[in-house]
Amino acid sequence: xxxxxxxxxxxxxxxxxxxxxxxxxxxxxxxxxxxxxxxxxxxxxxxxxxxxxxxxxxxxxxxxxxxxxxxxxxxxxxxxxxxxxxxxxxxxxxxxxxxxxxxxxxxxxxxxxxxxxxxxxxxxxxxxxxxxxxxxxxxxxxxxxxxxxxxxxxxxxxxxxxxxxxxxxxxxxxxxxxxxxxxxxxxxxxxxxxxxxxxxxxxxxxxxxxxxxxxxxxxxxxxxxxxxxxxxxxxxxxxxxxxxxxxxxxxxxxxxxxxxxxxxxxxxxxxxxxxxxxxxxxxxxxxxxxxxxxxxxxxxxxxxxxxxxxxxxxxxxxxxxxxxxxxxxxxxxxxxxxxxxxxxxxxxxxxxxxxxxxxxxxxxxxxxxxxxxxxxxxxxxxxxxxxxxxxxxxxxxxxxxxxxxxxxxxxxxxxxxxxxxxxxxxxxxxxxxxxxxxxxxxxxxxxxxxxxxxxxxxxxxxxxxxxxxxxxxxxxxxxxxxxxxxxxxxxxxxxxxxxxxxxxxxxxxxxxxxxxxxxxxxxxxxxxxxxxxxxxxxxxxxxxxxxxxxxxxxxxxxxxxxxxxxxxxxxxxxxxxxxxxx
Numbered sequence: 001x002x003x004x005x006x007x008x009x010x011x012x013x014x015x016x017x018x019x020x021x022x023x024x025x026x027x028x029x030x031x032x033x034x035x036x037x038x039x040x041x042x043x044x045x046x047x048x049x050x051x052x053x054x055x056x057x058x059x060x061x062x063x064x065x066x067x068x069x070x071x072x073x074x075x076x077x078x079x080x081x082x083x084x085x086x087x088x089x090x091x092x093x094x095x096x097x098x099x100x101x102x103x104x105x106x107x108x109x110x111x112x113x114x115x116x117x118x119x120x121x122x123x124x125x126x127x128x129x130x131x132x133x134x135x136x137x138x139x140x141x142x143x144x145x146x147x148x149x150x151x152x153x154x155x156x157x158x159x160x161x162x163x164x165x166x167x168x169x170x171x172x173x174x175x176x177x178x179x180x181x182x183x184x185x186x187x188x189x190x191x192x193x194x195x196x197x198x199x200x201x202x203x204x205x206x207x208x209x210x211x212x213x214x215x216x217x218x219x220x221x222x223x224x225x226x227x228x229x230x231x232x233x234x235x236x237x238x239x240x241x242x243x244x245x246x247x248x249x250x251x252x253x254x255x256x257x258x259x260x261x262x263x264x265x266x267x268x269x270x271x272x273x274x275x276x277x278x279x280x281x282x283x284x285x286x287x288x289x290x291x292x293x294x295x296x297x298x299x300x301x302x303x304x305x306x307x308x309x310x311x312x313x314x315x316x317x318x319x320x321x322x323x324x325x326x327x328x329x330x331x332x333x334x335x336x337x338x339x340x341x342x343x344x345x346x347x348x349x350x351x352x353x354x355x356x357x358x359x360x361x362x363x364x365x366x367x368x369x370x371x372x373x374x375x376x377x378x379x380x381x382x383x384x385x386x387x388x389x390x391x392x393x394x395x396x397x398x399x400x401x402x403x404x405x406x407x408x409x410x411x412x413x414x415x416x417x418x419x420x421x422x423x424x425x426x427x428x429x430x431x432x433x434x435x436x437x438x439x440x441x442x443x444x445x446x447x448x449x450x451x452x453x454x455x456x457x458x459x460x461x462x463x464x465x466x467x468x469x470x471x472x473x474x475x476x477x478x479x480x481x482x483x484x485x486x487x488x489x490x491x492x493x494x495x496x497x498x499x500x501x502x503x504x505x506x507x508x509x510x511x512x513x514x515x516x517x518x519x520x521x522x523x524x525x526x527x528x529x530x531x532x533x534x535x536x537x538x539x540x541x542x543x544x545x546x547x548x549x550x551x552x553x554x555x556x557x558x559x560x561x562x563x564x565x566x567x568x569x570x571x572x573x574x575x576x577x578x579x580x581x582x
Contacts, residue, residue, distance in 0.1 A: 028268040041269050102261040104134060107251070108141045111223055115191060119244035120222035122197070123251060126384035128333050130252045130290030131225040135195045138223060142191060149191040150180055154199040168205035186210065189219050197224040198239075207240040249384045249397070253288035266297045273300060275312035281319060287387075287398035291333055296400075299327050317527060322478040322495050325403050334404045335383060337361070337412045352379050361409050364402075366445040368457040369395055403478065406461070410468040425500050425532020427574040429470075430557050436466040439565035439581035459504050459538055460491055467494060490525060490533075501525065501533035508537055515553055 023035055115121050125131055132153075142149045157174050161167040175182040185192060186209050200206055210220050226239065239246070254262065260279070267274045286292040300315055309318055318324075328334070341354055352360075352375055360376030363369070370377055370386055371393040380386040385405065387397035396402035445458035467477050476495040494500040503514050514535055517524040525533075535553070539560040551558065551573050558571040567580050 102258055102265075104137050104258060105141075107134065108137050111138055112141065112147075112191075114245055115221040115223050120224070120242055121245045121247065122222075122224050122226060122239055122243035123247045124198075124226040124239065125249035125252050126335060127227060128291035128295075129249050129384060131227070132195055133290065134252060135193065135223075135225045139193055142193065147191060148188065149193055150185055151193040151195075152178055152180060153195040155196040157196075157199050159199075159203070164203070164205050167203045168209075171200060171203055171206055182209075185220060191221040191223060194222070194224045197226040201226075201239055207242055211242055250387070252290055254290055254293055255288065256283065259283055259288065259293060262294055263297065266301050270301055270305065270310075272310060273312050273315060275316070278312045278316050278319075281316060285319070285324075285399035289398050289400075292328065292398065292400050295328060295333055296324055299324060303327065320478075320493075320528070322403070322476040322493070324400070325407065325476065325478070328400065329404060329407075334401065334408075335385070337405070337408045340383060340385075352376050358413060361405060361413075362441065364396060365406055365409060365461045366441060366458045369393055406464065407477075410465060414465055414469055416469050416473070425498075425534075427557075427572060429500075429532075430534050430536070430572075431570060431577055431579055432470055433463060433466045434559060434568050434570055435579040435581065436469055437462045437565070437568075437581050438465070442561075442565040442581075455506065456504060459506075459536075463492055463502060463504070463536070467492070471498075490528060493528070499529045499531040501528065501530050503533065503535045504538065505535070506538050511535075511537065511552070511556075515556065518555070 023031065028041065111121055111123075123131060123134070139151050142151075152175065154174075157171070159167055159170050161170050172182045175185075192210070194200075210222065222243070224243070259282070263274075263279055263282070282293060282296055286296060300309075304310075304315055304318065304323070309315055309323075337357070341357060356375040360370060360374055360380060363371075363374065364380075364386070370380065372388075372391060374393070377386065377393065381388055381394060384397055385401060386394045388394040396405070442458060442462055445455075464477055467475075471477070471494065475498060478493045478495065490501045491504045492502040501518075503517070505511065505514055518530070518533055518535075520526055533555055535556045537556065537558045539558070551571060554573050556572060560569045560571070562568065565581055567578055570577050570579060
């Protein structure tokens with residue numbers, strides 16, 4: 001009787017799960033009134049689905065008194081593939097699309113065709129880049145095609161064995177614990193789909209067993225998702241050479257059509273949040289990064305809405321003022337610099353030293369470029385921090401990642417200036433910012449070359465770092481806004497009720513145009529809340545220009561640097577001052 005009750009409980013739960021999956025496949029507008037009352041929306045329904053799967057899994061894993069009849073009933077119910085789906089539950093907690101959101105069919109089909117026609121495929125990328133979600137979609141498609149395959153995640157695999165034989169034995173036992181006979185796999189012609197594969201890279205016998213001999217009648221096709229693929233990076237092990245095709249983080253990125261599909265799902269819940277301008281903005285700041293794109297929309301729909309930010313225009317304005325940066329930072333969307341820093345055994349040589357890592361970030365932030373011969377280039381590309389542009393080097397992989405590491409750099413490497421905290425907009429604030437600039441970093445970045453964008457980036461970064469040391473830690477400072485959020489938005493913006501803006505230019509270029517942008521009625525910056533703003537016009541090496549004596553606005557400051565940036569003359573309608581740089 002006890003066995004029958006247990007079996008019926010499992011059966012009822014699986015029926016409920018099937019009902020939930022049917023509702024999940026329907027657009028919100030096709031939901032019945034009872035569905036809406038019971039489930040509210042797709043996001044809450046997915047949470048309920050995962051909770052139900054977890055409960056069923058726990059029940060199945062608990063020892064139960066089994067008669068033959070009871071065992072048959074339970075085994076019959078476990079054929080509903082509850083256990084294989086367990087390996088993909090992490091995708092919902094990462095904030096990535098769960099099954100049924102978007103199919104990504106082109107990428108899924110490409111992976112299946114590649115493994116059939118070319119050979120084993122490895123997809124490797126940093127955390128929170130959509131690996132598990134795409135792995136789940138491949139799983140669903142293989143199942144739909146009735147293709148012979150096995151799926152396993154090595155997320156829970158822990159190996160303490162010291163020799164190859166025992167390591168391989170422990171891994172085969174792990175397969176067995178998931179209901180898979182590894183010896184049967186290697187005697188079959190099938191596809192083996194694996195997630196978190198980096199956890200078994202070092203087990204040589206495992207990879208040798210999967211490698212087909214020329215005379216073998218069987219062939220195991222591998223599609224593996226991994227968080228690592230680099231030789232001896234922070235003590236990790238190089239991916240096995242058996243993978244004939246290796247794909248990186250850019251393969252996982254959404255194209256614009258996939259972004260539209262994801263955006264459409266959230267639009268069903270909150271139709272007022274849609275605008276072409278907002279969609280374009282989200283694309284620009286995430287560059288198709290699946291985790292950041294999806295998590296940004298989730299943050300907008302869940303927390304912006306709670307705070308009364310309920311129209312596309314309001315959402316747009318809050319994003320450009322940095323509203324997304326802090327919540328995404330708190331949701332492990334990025335790798336903190338402390339986790340990037342070398343950790344290795346005494347006998348290991350780190351791939352990059354602490355000093356080299358700091359130097360690489362300085363180049364990225366001051367120059368917006370990292371040359372390929374930099375010691376940190378390969379490592380930061382591997383971690384997804386840098387995207388390779390060409391053979392000469394690369395840049396930050398997307399706007400949100402750039403914003404994050406600029407702030408992280410401040411927190412890790414810069415100490416606040418304790419004796420000066422300026423919280424009101426004034427000429428004194430401008431003088432304090434200039435005096436707090438690092439002349440060594442500015443001089444170093446300017447000696448690289450005369451590229452205008454690099455020089456402007458160096459000034460932006462230097463001003464932001466100076467502001468960070470002068471302001472309270474609670475202030476949000478956004479930089480490079482004009483570069484990433486379309487023409488028409490400020491170079492530097494200080495938020496959290498201060499609403500300070502800073503526009504930067506060099507050698508008086510288009511000065512009148514820059515000032516016109518602040519016109520409250522028709523200016524490009526009229527939508528941005530501003531309590532104080534300053535236009536900073538930079539001149540190098542004490543070189544006067546034909547407009548050197550022209551001071552045309554109370555918000556305008558001419559900043560003329562001396563040799564090697566050791567001092568600066570600051571001219572404005574408020575007077576003239578010479579300040580030494582630190």
